[in-house]
Amino acid sequence: MGDITLSQIADAMIRFVESCWEMLVEMAPYMCLGFFMAGLLHIFVNPRMIIKYLGKGRIKSVFYAAILGIPLPLCSCGVLPTVAGLKRQGANDGASMSFMIATPETGADSIAVTYALLDPLMTIFRPVAAFFTAVVAGLTQNFVGKTYDESEKNIQLDLSCKIDNCCDGINCPPEKHRHHHTLWEKLKACLRFGFGEILDDISKWLVLGIAIAGAINIMVPESFMRTYLDGGVHSMLIMLVVGIPFYICATSSTPIAAALILKGVSPGAALVFLLAGPATNAATISVVYGLFKKRAAIIYLSSIAVCAILMGLLLDKVYAGFNISASSVAGTAGEIIPHWIAAITAVILLVLIINSYVKQIRNKRAGIVGCGCGHENNTLEASPASACGCGHDHPKPVVDIKPMASACGCGHDHSPLLVPDNPDAGTCDMEGEHGHAHKNEPGHCGCGHKH
Template sequence: MKRINPMLKWLPFMLPLSFIVAFAIIKVPAHLSLSLSLPDIAFIQSFQTSFISIILEALPFVLVGAVISSLLQMFVSDETFKRWMPKHPLVGVLFASLLGILFPICECGMIPLIRRLIHKGMPLYIAITFIISGPIINPVVYAATYIAFRLHPEFLYARMGLAFMCAMVIGLMIYATVRGNPLKASILRFSMDQNESDQHKGNKLTTWFVHTSDEFFEMGKFLIIGSILTSSIQTLVSNETLSNIGGGTLGSYGFMMGFAFILSLCSTSDAFVAATFLHTFAPGPLLAFLVFGPMLDFKNALMLLSVFKTRFVLYLSFLIASIVFMGAVMFDKWFL
C-alpha cells in the first residue's frame, strides 16, 4: 500500500487557516491592529552574524563526523568493532573518556558518529561517555583553553579534570540505570541502509559518498534549526539582561550554564568567550560554563532529540546539568 505524504495530511487544516489569517488582516479594526513593523537593520545584521558564525563553526565538524561514520560503516565490520569494546564497565567508561584524544571531534560531529557506533555494537554507556567527554578532552580544545587562559593555567587543568570526572560519573550512571536501546532509528531502518550499501559495494567511492551525504544532510537540518533559534535568542536577549539574572552566588552558576546553553559555541572557541568574564564572575561559574556548554547546548540538544528518544534526552540533560553544577561548586571550593 502506498504511503501518503505526511505533509498532505495537513492540507485540510492549512487551507482554512490561511483563509482565516487573510480575512483577519483585511477586516481587523484599526484600533485592534497589530504593529507589524519590520525589524531594524541592526537586528538583522546581528542575527545574520550570529547565525553565520555558528554555522561556520559547526558545519565542518558535522561533515567530519559524517565522513568518519561512513568510513566505519564501510571498512569496520560489526564483529571486529565488538571485539574492540572493553567488557568491564569501568574500563569501558575510562576508555570512552579518553577516546577524544584520538578523535578530536567537536560536539556537533559526535551525533552522526555515535549513532553509527551504537548500531555497530558500542554499548550505550560508552557512547554517551564519549559524547560528553570527547568535545573537551581532546588536544585541540586543550590548546585553545591553554591560549585563552595562559595567565590562569588552573582553569585549563580544572576544565579537563571536571570534564573527566563528570563523564566517568555520568557514564557509570547510564550503565546502572538505562536498559534497552533509546535510539529513535529502528533496526529496520539500519537494515535498509545496509542493503543500500550492498547495492553499491562494487564502487567504494559511490558507497562512501552515499553514506556521507545521508548522514550529513540528516544531521545538518537539525543543526540549521538549532542555529536559527540560538541566533534569535542571542539577538533578542541583551547581555545586560542576562547579567542581571545571574547576580547571586548560586545564580551565577545557573546563569553561566544557561548562557553556555544559549550561545551554543564550539568547544574550540568557548574558552575565549569565558576569558572575557574573568573579572566579572567567580572561577566556579566560569568553569561551569567551560564544561557544561560542550556537553549540552541548544543546537546539540536538538540533534540529540533527532537521534534519541525524548525521555532519554531529558534524563541525560538532568544528569549533565546536576553533576556539572555540583562538580563546579566543589572545584571552586577546593582547587580554584
C-alpha cells in the same frame, strides 16, 4: 501603526535569518569534519571492534568511549554524525552518550588553548571534569535509561560490504574483503555514508536546533552575562542556563572563560561554562532527542548540569585550598578556520541539507517505504533478517513483485528488476531458458529455468 508593525516583523525576520546563517557558518566546518569522520569509522573500522569495546558491557564500554572521546577535536555539532555512525555500528546508548559528552567538552586543541589562556590547574582539571561527566551520563543511561538486555538484543553486526554490497561479509570476512577495493573507492563510500545516510538521519533535528538557537540569539541581550555574572554559586547557575542552549565549541569558549575570570567570575563558574557550553546547544539537544528519545535526553542534560556544578564547586575549593589565584592571560584565540572557508563550507552543507529534504519528500510522494539506506529497494536484501547497518529492520520488500513477472509456472516470483521491458514476457512456455531471475537464488527451484 500597521506599517511600523510590518517593518518590525520584517526586521526581526532578517535578524533571525542572519543569526541562523552565522551559526551555520560557525558550525559547518566542524559538522563536515564530523560527517567525514563518521564515514571513516563506518568504512575503515571493523564492526566487531565497535561491538567489543563500545557495544558490550554496561560499564567498560562507557569508560572506553570517554577515553576515546577526550582527545578528538570535535565540537558538540561535529560529534553528532560521528555518534550516529557509532550507534548504528553497535555502540550501546551509554557508550554513545559518554562519547558524545567527552568529545566536545575537551580535545587536544582546546587543551592547548586552555594552557595558553588559563593556568595549568584549569588545564588539568578541565579534561578530568569532562571525563567524569561523560562517565556519569553513560552509566546512568545504561543502568537507568533503558534495560541493558534490551539494548544488547538490538545490536546486529553488519558484516556486509559497506562500499558496494558486493558480498555479505560472511563468506568474505571484512579482514579479507577490505583488500578488494581501492582507497579511492573507500573514500567515495565514506563520503556517501557520512554526507548521505548520516545527514539524512539528523538533518531534521539539526535544522530545528539551528532555528531555536537563532531565535535565542536575537532575544537575549548581549549585556546579560556582564551584568549578572559577578561570581559565586548563582553565577554557576546562570552560566549553566546560558551555556546549555547556545552553540560554542570547546576552543572558542576558552577565551570567553578567560575574559570572565578577569572580570571576577570564579574559576568554578567559568568551568561550568566550559563544560555546559561546548557539550550542549539547541541543535545538539534536538538531535539527542531524535537519536535517543525523551528519557535519554533528560539524562543527558541533567548529568551535564549536575556534574558541571559539582565540578565547579570542587574546583573553587581546590583553588581556595591551595591559595591559588585564578590567573589568565589577556587576549583571545584567533580563528582557526578562515571565515571565507567556513562560509563556503556552510553553503555546501546547506545544499546537502536541502537535497536531503528533497530526497525524503520525493521518496514519500513515490510511496517508497524505508529508511533510505538503499537496501530496502533490493528484493534480495529487504527481509526481516536484513542487517544492512542502517539500524532499521526491513519487514517486507519495498519493490512490489508484479503478478505478471511470476508466472513461468514454477510458482516462484521473479525479480522485477530483471524482467525484460516486453509486456508479454511475464510468462514462458517452459522451453529453454527465458532469462528471468527468481528470488530464491542461487540454484534451481525445479522448473527448469535458471534463477
